Amino acid sequence: MAHMVLAMPSPVLVGNTFYLRVRVPADVPSSKDGIAITLPVGSNLRRITMKDFVKVSLETREPRIAKERFSTAYAALQTVWKALKDGPKPITHKQSLAIAGEIRAAFIEAFDDDPGSIERWQRVLTANTSARAGKLNGLTIPTLTQQAKDMERRFGELADARLAAHGILLAPQHRQRLLTQVADGLDEMATINLAKAGGDYSDNGASQKYPTFEQSRPSANVVAQASSVSFSDVIDERVRRLSAGKDAAPPRDRTIDKYRLACEEFAAHRKSADVATVTATEADRWKRAMMEAGTLSNNTIGQRLQNVRTVIEWARKNSLGELYPHGNPLEVVERPSFQPKPSDLSTYTLAEAKTVLAAARKETANDLRWLPWVCAYSGARIEEVAQLTKGDFFKMGDDWFYRLTSMGGKKLKNRGSERRVPVHPALIDEGFIEFINKLNIKHDIRIFTTRPTQRISEWLRKSVGITRKELKPNHGWRHLFDDLCMLGGVIDAAKLYITGRMTGRSDAGYGKSDVMLPGLASEMKKISSIIAEDVTLR
CATH class of the missing domain: 1.10.443.10 (Intergrase catalytic core)
Structure with missing residues (x-):
């Protein structure tokens, strides 16, 4: 008996506009309220709710253009389906930063030849700042919940589109970190494009700060189990708490970056990002390794030790003292002596x-x-x-x-x-x-x-x-x-x-x-x- 060949779906004409309309496979997890997904349509991103069917306008009457857009959107949809079947996955801090860098680079490239007006990018920077503070709508009270909604509204679709491109359904505990990094990257993008709009092309947007995205693979490097609390999780929670409330004073990005840097280097040294398993011996060995390498000043080494100690202290407070009830393990690690530089x-x-x-x-x-x-x-x-x-x-x-x-x-x-x-x-x-x-x-x-x-x-x-x-x-x-x-x-x-x-x-x-x-x-x-x-x- 001959095997049945399933026909490749194609654009559907509804009225005088073409649509992508396909049934969701039975093995793809679903929800009675539907699942929000983001698909590319031409140069735009479209946020839709997926239930038994996926339906999105291809925004064209031209058959040739409809086929091109359908092909791109359907390929993205298949990646989304695979991610849903695989289930939520954690991503590392490096992967998260790489995704933010991809979004930043795409916007810089798109507006390189014609950046538009200075006012456009000033508005972008203002809107980004408002989203961080939960004030996109001036009539709402900037609560923690409102801040999360505004961050999703401002940056969520862009993040989801890149996650989908990599076949990732992100574990919820890593989402805030990603949105914050996307916001940082888009601030940089807007600043660069603002300068270009004013006639200054000295910064072309190239940056070594953002790594290339690499899929997770087993290694002997930093491994944080999904059930553990990583340094990055603790830092993200600290930012969230300091940013909550009407009169909140969110920490500066540069301040948070220095804590991330110290914790990432310490985690790499001990081959674990789990905050709950840190020992004073590990910290002392890390200190000695940095001193023996001779690349950092003793003052800088001491500051990095202090930064890790501070993050562990945040974790203790977050747990209301259940974590390290007898004290911070880095409390007993002595900072190296140094000769201060005359001011x-x-x-x-x-x-x-x-x-x-x-x-x-x-x-x-x-x-x-x-x-x-x-x-x-x-x-x-x-x-x-x-x-x-x-x-x-x-x-x-x-x-x-x-x-x-x-x-x-x-x-x-x-x-x-x-x-x-x-x-x-x-x-x-x-x-x-x-x-x-x-x-x-x-x-x-x-x-x-x-x-x-x-x-x-x-x-x-x-x-x-x-x-x-x-x-x-x-x-x-x-x-x-x-x-x-x-x-x-x-x-x-x-x-x-x-x-x-x-x-x-x-x-x-x-x-x-x-x-x-x-x-x-x-x-x-x-x-x-x-x-x-x-x-x-x-």
Whole structure:
């Protein structure tokens, strides 16, 4: 008896539009409420609910185009079916980052020739920030549940499309990490495309940060069983908790990255990412191995030990003390001794500062033109200044100020970093306030890119020619500003407030009320102009 040959499904004409409409195989797991899946249709992604049938418009009346789109969508659908049959799978941190990198690269390539307007990418960055904070809809209360919904709404379909391309149905406990990494990658993408829209193609988007995706395979490297709690799980939970609530203060991405780096290296050394099985002996051996390798300073090794210890402490708190009830196992591991580097080596010399500010005058990109100047005359961390919006600037009497705040999804080092900073007269003379007032953007749109640190550093080293290794290109302004305050006789309370350093003493409240802002501005005016020829540091 001849075998029956099943016909390959084909596009179905419904009205005057072609559709993909196929029955779901009996061996594919289903749900009475249906399963949400994402399929590619042309250059778009379409989110649909799969029940007994899968039906999605191919968005064309042309038979040839319909066949091409059907073929692509049906191949993706078969991958989805296989993933559903295989069941939810965990992915490693490296795989998750690779998927985020694929999404980032696709958007950079798609808009390389024609990035569109600057406003487009400013809107993208604003929407990404709102999704992280659970504020996509300004009328909703930004609860933890709302934040999860907004992250799904903003990034979920893109993540699912790439997961489907790799044949993965993701285990739920790994989803938040993936969405956060996708959000980070899309922030980078929007920043790069924003620069291109402004005529700056110096960053082509290529990055060694993102690895190539590789399917999981058995190895002697880091293995985290699905039932165990990994370092990454603990870090993700920490981010989730700190981001919850209306007045939450989410941790900075750079801060979380340093914990991930330390934990990944420790996990690789001990060949396990399971937090619950860490011993002090493992940590001490890791410390000694790093010291013997001789590639990291003892101070850096100590910081990485401390970062792992902190993550284990988060795990203890998450378990309400059930994990390691007798104490953190790294508590007894001694940090290596080190010779601290004198702070003056990290600081700009006056000659270097003048060179950088003079070079910035010749730049047209907002970041390179103004961020060095604002940091030089405030001692602010560059990540804080990069978050400024037009609405952060205000005038009181004859003096201009700007707010450094965590409101609106912005991030500061700590709550003590919330402050209002007087605009130094040198900045006004330079045309900074005129530049702000002429900006044709909404008051809640950021003026600068969200991640300028690397760009500024590369510009300083390669274009400006400041190559002294000990200098910290961005933090060095902070040290120099302290020196300028001392030279000008600025009172300590004002200096601490302006730079966002809180001591806990009663005088740390300087400048908190509007009444004291004029006095704060008077203290700022004591600081000499760096460009002026008569400035000499004592």
